[in-house]
Amino acid sequence: MLMRGVLNRQQALLFDIDGTLADTDALHLEAFNAVFGPYGHVFDRARAARELLGRSNASIGAEFLPNEPPERRAAIMAEKEAVFRSLAAGAVQPLPGLMALLDRAAAASIPVVAVTNAPRANAELILEGLRITGRFSAVIIGDELPHGKPHPLPYLEGLRAAGAVPDRAIAFEDSRAGITAATAAGLVTVGMRTNLAHDALIAAGASLTAAAFDEPEVLALVAATLEGD
Structure with missing residues (x-):
């Protein structure tokens, strides 16, 4: 198991924002x-x-x-x-299980990064609205890079910002473009079923799908990827 208070720089959780952290x-x-x-x-x-x-x-x-x-x-x-x-403004709510997953990452000192094609003002509004801005070590904006999603560059930048390696990190996404970007960066990706059905998310490249962050398959993947030897 990971030790509390020890920064695990090879591991990371990377999240899209819209449709992933909140169903916006x-x-x-x-x-x-x-x-x-x-x-x-x-x-x-x-x-x-x-x-x-x-x-x-x-x-x-x-x-x-x-x-x-x-x-x-x-x-x-x-x-x-x-x-x-x-x-x-004032209308966003986290997807079920998000706060507990962020708590788990914080307890293990695992970096958490947001990776989005949304404008920075949107990203900041949602993170602030969810009261989780301080949970994220970096916010990567696709439009501020030479390439946004579905190019892998935003996720490669997210990994770099976290000091993480792809096989010890997990991406959470809800769109085809986002899943394409994350998987091309070498990340195992969870497809969140806020807009697309299971089959569409799997066809896009997701390893599994979920409607909430506290579903058993998600928790098992987190344990295997972040806490495994």
């Missing part, structure tokens, strides 16, 4: 429809899970606003994120 994707859907509706795009949750969630704002803007100049695309995406933040 219905709020994103509402914001997308409010801002993208005038441009002829209307999304239901299934379409959003297929075409939007987990992707970088740059790639979304390029696909759905191809006739807008880059500066206008960026402004439209910024408007969407502002609408999302207004909806999410």
Whole structure:
């Protein structure tokens, strides 16, 4: 077992934020429809899970606003994120079992890192809303890197920030793009069933799926990966 108070720099837990730490994707859907509706795009949750969630704002803007100049695309995406933040302020709740898992990591001095394609303002709002900002040793933002998810670079940066190696770390994700990024970085990945069903998450590359962080399979994986010899 890991010793309390000893920093285990080879191990880490890495979390996506939206749809993983908290089920915020219905709020994103509402914001997308409010801002993208005038441009002829209307999304239901299934379409959003297929075409939007987990992707970088740059790639979304390029696909759905191809006739807008880059500066206008960026402004439209910024408007969407502002609408999302207004909806999410004070309205986010952690997925079941999250706090206990973070407590377990803290007790073992295992670094915890957030890895997201969301803008930093969104990430900070959600972490602050959940009152877990101080739990994370780093917050990696895909749009601040040369490549966001589904490229593995955000997770490679997360591992670097934690001083961790892939085979002693676990990623938690809810989107196809996120799972693709995490598995390409060599991480065993848990697919959280907030938007996609079990089969879709497994097809994307998740090793197992869960609706909560305290499900037996998740706890067994944590024990085997982080606490095994």
